[in-house]
Amino acid sequence: MHAPAPSALAFVPFVSVQNMMALVNTIGIETVLRELAAYIDADFRRWPDFEKTPRVALHSVEGVIELMPTADAQNYSFKYVNGHPKNVRHGYQTVTAFGVLSAVSNGYPLLFTEMTLLTALRTAAMSALSATYLAPKDAGTMAVIGNGAQCEFQAIAFQAICGINTIRLYDIDPQATEKAVRNLAGRGLSVLACSSSEEAVEDADVITTCTADKQHATILTDNMVGPGIHINAIGGDCPGKTELHRDILTRSSIFVEFAPQTRIEGESQQLPSDHPVTELWQVMRGEAEGRRDAKQITLFDSVGFAVEDFSALRYIHDKIGGTRFFEELDMLADPDDPRDLFGMLRRATL
């Protein structure tokens, strides 16, 4: 008996890591970051349209595995993402991710894609997007403390979206800083390797913290943060993991993605659960103030939210149509008669 070829309904477009890299390099990373920021901005402006829930996390001694679902009336998305800080010691990534975009109307996946790279890109796009509402006017210099996998993406996003032209780097591991200096060369950025956090934050308009240790750390102390600074805090993103001294938080105007999640996972876990925070979508819609004045310290207490992944998946889905940057994956059983799943199995040859 001859095995019939799967029907068109059986296939889901799949973007591999190789294809994601090719797609990003073809479009250009600056354009990708700007376009991702525009997709996130558009989705945050229609925030009430989304089903929102804190992510579903499984914590173990070694790390965390999370599922991050959300949906609007048309599309459903979820991301699988792990966070295992000790992975790097064994040659594995701290964070890997993949995700799916589906149609709400019939539940069928529309896109399956790697999201390790895509998460790095959307996180940087989200940071720079929020800074367009929160950073001081004419900000030119950004300190980046923690020069791991996220560092260069942050630098390039702030250059492309916010006009940052000087990057001051610090990491407890000088090799990480050297790697970032090397990777950021030749992009029109002035890049300085610093020997301490204190040196890195000198003259900085924006401070980005993106370290990976899963513990309560104090990457920034209170005396390091002068008036007018915007802090982009990326690394404190799960219970028990923070980067900023509590005193910085109480001096700052705090902006978050989704307060119920940030109060559990972000820097704000150090504060009482009724401490005032502003959700960014309200700022983007003009319903709340962003930066008020030149002296204000603003803090984006970033933990990453499912709507950002939804935007990123929607963007990739829009971009791959008509390109060679995806494969068709035989993911869905599609019998001729939907009720005849068994017949499909019986008729398949070995």
Next chain:
Amino acid sequence: MHAPAPSALAFVPFVSVQNMMALVNTIGIETVLRELAAYIDADFRRWPDFEKTPRVALHSVEGVIELMPTADAQNYSFKYVNGHPKNVRHGYQTVTAFGVLSAVSNGYPLLFTEMTLLTALRTAAMSALSATYLAPKDAGTMAVIGNGAQCEFQAIAFQAICGINTIRLYDIDPQATEKAVRNLAGRGLSVLACSSSEEAVEDADVITTCTADKQHATILTDNMVGPGIHINAIGGDCPGKTELHRDILTRSSIFVEFAPQTRIEGESQQLPSDHPVTELWQVMRGEAEGRRDAKQITLFDSVGFAVEDFSALRYIHDKIGGTRFFEELDMLADPDDPRDLFGMLRRATL
């Protein structure tokens, strides 16, 4: 510049629908069902080892999309599954699914697989497994009401695992019954097409209900259920969807997978939240009674639970090693230096 090939760590074994069919047909469906039942039995017997949570469901007018995660100390799994009863009218499956098995220690996926077929198989294996604890001794005849995608899998599982030799079929659509009769021919089963539910349940030792309408239906009325019957209720599996008249429930000893989920989604949603039910793992471990006597009506109020998918994923992962029934999927970004994700992107050629 030459794009380096992805490293071994980038790849995740993927079992397509075609490969799942080939694997099942190579092993033989009866053996697969028996082995799946053994994996589920083994996992249910170590029930306290699992992280358990009701599934995360997004309900829409058209249907539901669910994520079903669970984990033990070694492995994490989740399944994506939709349920859209009107899909069949447009040539789509009511239920499609895929899933992932991961290592808890580093969060890396070990297996990505289609689960539409695998869910049909594990659901049937779970039903037959529970019947080994609950059905009357020497049960030979099973009525199957609802002859859609799940029907033949149930019949073959009860034959392979419980020794059922006679199947009495009924569906409101005679074409569905004809399809099931055709598919079950030549397997050593006596198969009868009946013209009503009442006719189907005559002389039945086991009644399986597996209809697909998303509503409160009454597939079985109280007078149709005599003493000593085992009811295997598959179709009532989300809020607002039931198949049995409430009076049957109050006459039955009710067995469930995970009570907090079944009370929301199963037939038991018709009962007060403190109505006594027994979780099957307790029966399997000998900590609770299954069937007590020949007169008792037993009811497996089945909704499907994440641990069954965990067992099924573990089984497929064990089976594909050394076979040709999977592809390697470039799902995970794996830079030479885990902190150098950007460098990996920069060095990739178009």
